[in-house]
Amino acid sequence: MKTHISDANFPKSADGRVYHLGIKPGELANRIITVGDPARARTIGRYLDRQATAKAVENVQDQAESGVSGNHNGAHANDAPLSVFELYSERGFLTITGTYKGTPVSIVSIGMGSANMDFFVREAREVLDQAGAGDMVVIRFGSCGSLVDDLPVGSLTVPKTSLCVTRNYDFDFMQEEGLDAARPDFMDAYRISKPVRADSVLHDLLVAILREHLPSSTPVVDEHLNASADSFYSSQGRITSFPDHNTGLIDHLAACNVGSLEMETFHLLHLAANWPRPHAPSTQVAEKNGQETDQGAEPVPPPPTSIAVDPLILPSDNPLPTQDTEETILYPSPQQKTASSASQQHKRIRAAAVQMIFAERGSRAFITPQEVEVLQETTSKALLETLIRWEDVN
Amino acid sequence: MKTHISDANFPKSADGRVYHLGIKPGELANRIITVGDPARARTIGRYLDRQATAKAVENVQDQAESGVSGNHNGAHANDAPLSVFELYSERGFLTITGTYKGTPVSIVSIGMGSANMDFFVREAREVLDQAGAGDMVVIRFGSCGSLVDDLPVGSLTVPKTSLCVTRNYDFDFMQEEGLDAARPDFMDAYRISKPVRADSVLHDLLVAILREHLPSSTPVVDEHLNASADSFYSSQGRITSFPDHNTGLIDHLAACNVGSLEMETFHLLHLAANWPRPHAPSTQVAEKNGQETDQGAEPVPPPPTSIAVDPLILPSDNPLPTQDTEETILYPSPQQKTASSASQQHKRIRAAAVQMIFAERGSRAFITPQEVEVLQETTSKALLETLIRWEDVN
Structure with missing residues (x-):
């Protein structure tokens, strides 16, 4: 843990990074493939659009082949000016964000087990909420065992x-x-x-x-x-x-x-089916957690955290494509950029798995x-x- | 997954490595500190005995400071002839084995959540069983939140x-x-x-x-x-x-x-309290899993897996100290080396946490x-x- 954390209820770093994934608003697209293994995440990441020189692309491939980058300080793993953002958190989550045929997408490697899926869904949704993004669309891409004859190995x-x-x-x-x-x-x-x-x-x-x-x-x-x-x-x-x-x-x-x-x-699927909050929490709950209450706002979800979040500013060493530089939010989809406050009330988590x-x-x-x-x-x-x-x- | 796996019930590589931790018998001591974070494992690993040249020790310190090594092929992370064995599995588990003041110990980083603890306890016990080790002594060293006044931050x-x-x-x-x-x-x-x-x-x-x-x-x-x-x-x-x-x-x-x-x-603690098996499984269970049965052996635990395990042989690129070269098992404790078959029947998992x-x-x-x-x-x-x-x- 190299950064100062400010609140024990929903811990974040001083610059608004969620505690386990290590990312902050602007570093995650709302269309996501989630896998268990960093190597698999990098395999998928190779198909993302590249807008860099051939030399820089070679560097990324070398890095992908050598496995996990070991970036434990929250900085960008790729220093070259590529169109792909990559962050390997000290808690073992790898986030790769870029575009595929021009559309922003992310790939997030989460390790194994329901606890890691819980970290991912909650913290990714939090980051997207802070960025004002709409629906979070998630495909789980994993491996499994089969119990039936029509699912042979390799299907x-x-x-x-x-x-x-x-x-x-x-x-x-x-x-x-x-x-x-x-x-x-x-x-x-x-x-x-x-x-x-x-x-x-x-x-x-x-x-x-x-x-x-x-x-x-x-x-x-x-x-x-x-x-x-x-x-x-x-x-x-x-x-x-x-x-x-x-x-x-x-x-x-x-x-x-x-x-x-x-x-x-x-x-x-369980967390996707149980979000957003159907009713604002009672005044008592919100006050207990230091949140401001908005009693007339049902069914708008309450503020997701109780602490101040830094304004969303492009990092000065931004390795991302320049097409969005007039925006402070890097990776909302086009429809989210123009989303009205009404549609924001209906944002959901839409999930499936292969x-x-x-x-x-x-x-x-x-x-x-x-x-x-x-x-x-x-x-x-x-x-x-x-x-x-x-x-x-x- | 770079190696061929042979059985879906208790998968192992051809050379007997357990599927998730990536280790095989001889690479794990039976006295273990388990942590969540690879960086914390390396912090503890720095106190292990070193029997190498000053130059080689410097290399290890550099590697520790650069974070996770990214070794995804199951080979040893340290090529230098040090007295410390280190393996970072492709599933994200880091095992460091060496000696502390001459006694073999291991440090294993497992990530977060009960699923990862389950992988660790079961596969570590399996590796020790195959090595003929006795009690597995485990201290969990983690972080937590406190609910009470006499446990302030830093206690x-x-x-x-x-x-x-x-x-x-x-x-x-x-x-x-x-x-x-x-x-x-x-x-x-x-x-x-x-x-x-x-x-x-x-x-x-x-x-x-x-x-x-x-x-x-x-x-x-x-x-x-x-x-x-x-x-x-x-x-x-x-x-x-x-x-x-x-x-x-x-x-x-x-x-x-x-x-x-x-x-x-x-x-x-739950898995430690529920091992070993108090009774041999029924013939029906063992036969179903292709295990040989030993109906008179109660209360000896049954064979832990159903597949053949390679004989325990020192790897040719062994980076471990030479003091044990006359032994085929590298890291049993002295008491286990001389354990009788009677004492093997009473091996346990003894666990605590700080x-x-x-x-x-x-x-x-x-x-x-x-x-x-x-x-x-x-x-x-x-x-x-x-x-x-x-x-x-x-």
Whole structure:
């Protein structure tokens, strides 16, 4: 932690950077692909528009090939005057922002698990709110295991719905396994949530563009539910040396039409479905948190933080394209630049997910590095196309 | 993913590296400090014994100052023939293994959230099992917020007990807040688990050594419970633009004697308390997973994975000290090297945690970078002392 932080409720640096992602307003587009792995983020980032000299582009490629840049001081990783902004936060989040065929987009690498997805969604939405951006459009691009035959290794699933599987910490895991044949242990040892839906418009656009871009030998399936688990092992039904009481769990999920198992999608869809705040908080809540209240403003969301935020000013060492220099906000979409205050009241989070099948849980097959490389590159282009064609259908 | 993976149940590389931590038997000591941040891991790593030339030590210091090394191919980060092994996995885990005053220790940086703690505990235990190591002794060294006056910014808490606070995904977060004054929303929107205990011997040793090492101006408190939450925001009672129905949550936790809030400690203590498996799994479970069964072996844990593991052989580019070259296992403790098969049956995970107070939730004060630096360095030395003095009391 190299910067001074000013408030324990929604901590930010003195220049308005959110605590974990490390970015500030103007550094994030509202059309976002989120992945787990910085290397995957850089693979997608290679397709962003370049407006620099050939020499500078070479430098970026070298950097991408060498992996994480190790930039821990919050400064820009690319010093060359490129059209791509890149920030690797000291908490391990990588944000790459640029344009694709002229439209601003971001790619954010978040690591693994629902906690990291929670950091990303909340802090990204906060940064966009401060920038006055409208809808946040997010595609999760991840990997998963499959439980069903029509999702072989190397195929893609685009779930319409996701549920979550979490460990019940109050269950006695040290008790003998299988005491009650009529009620399998996993029913008490794990909680299976109600499903939550992906944004149907974004989902359908994504499926259509993926099928356009992927070779016919790569199945793109959207028949199955997804399940996000809080462990790669126990709550995904893997049998290890720990007494996880999870025998039968994956068979049960497959019988419920769950096709894919991973760790992040549910939390993205859940937060998207539960924003914005439908009602302003009570005066009591706002006052307790030092917020100014606006009792007549329902359904406008309250101020997202309780602290002063610095004015949005272009950094003097701005590595971004000059086309927006008359704007203080770098990466709103064209429609947001002209958004009325009325439309600002209806801003939403619109989210969907596409997952590469890395493992078949039945046959125990696993994808090869070569297969990942090909699938990842083809899919990346389709995802960027989806983000920039989003305006056409809305 | 640069290596070929062979099994979807407990994936490992062809040379026996666990999937997320990237390490294999021999690369992890059984005395471990685990932190969130790679930079903090490197700060602690600087105190490990060096047996190299001054020039080589300088190289390591340069690397530590430049942050994450970006080593994504599973090879050793330090090519110089130092006495410290370092591996930064492509999934973002950093393992540093060496000796402190001659005793093998490891430092593992895991990122944030319970999912990452789950990866760490399960894969570290797996690696140690394969190496034939005994007890795994783990100290979590993290940061947290405090809810009580006797834990000011810059103090340390060493909780005897931790509970967890998780979001109830089935709660209707879009409903109006505060509908029932008699039952605050957080009671239905969040689940608060039963508490789980730290290892009492390790806890007491830790407190004693911290009090020896820290200046009298730094309180070392072990009066309060810890709570680990599944979000930095909602389940830690922060009020943001999301409708989290968490008003009153932190007051409730403080009233239950919870002094500190963070995101990982509970899960470490929970897994430690629930290992090893008290009974061998049924024949049916083992057969389903392709494991050989040993029906007479209770209470010996079953084979932790279902796949063949490569024999443990020193790598040809071994950067480790030569003192162990007659051994094929590099980092078991002396007591483990001579462990009988009987004592192997009683191996455990013994865990405790110390947390630096970064934020006061009441006053909203936040620690400065300078305060972190001083506190972190002093505490690090005390933690290493605790690990190497562990044998003296057991």
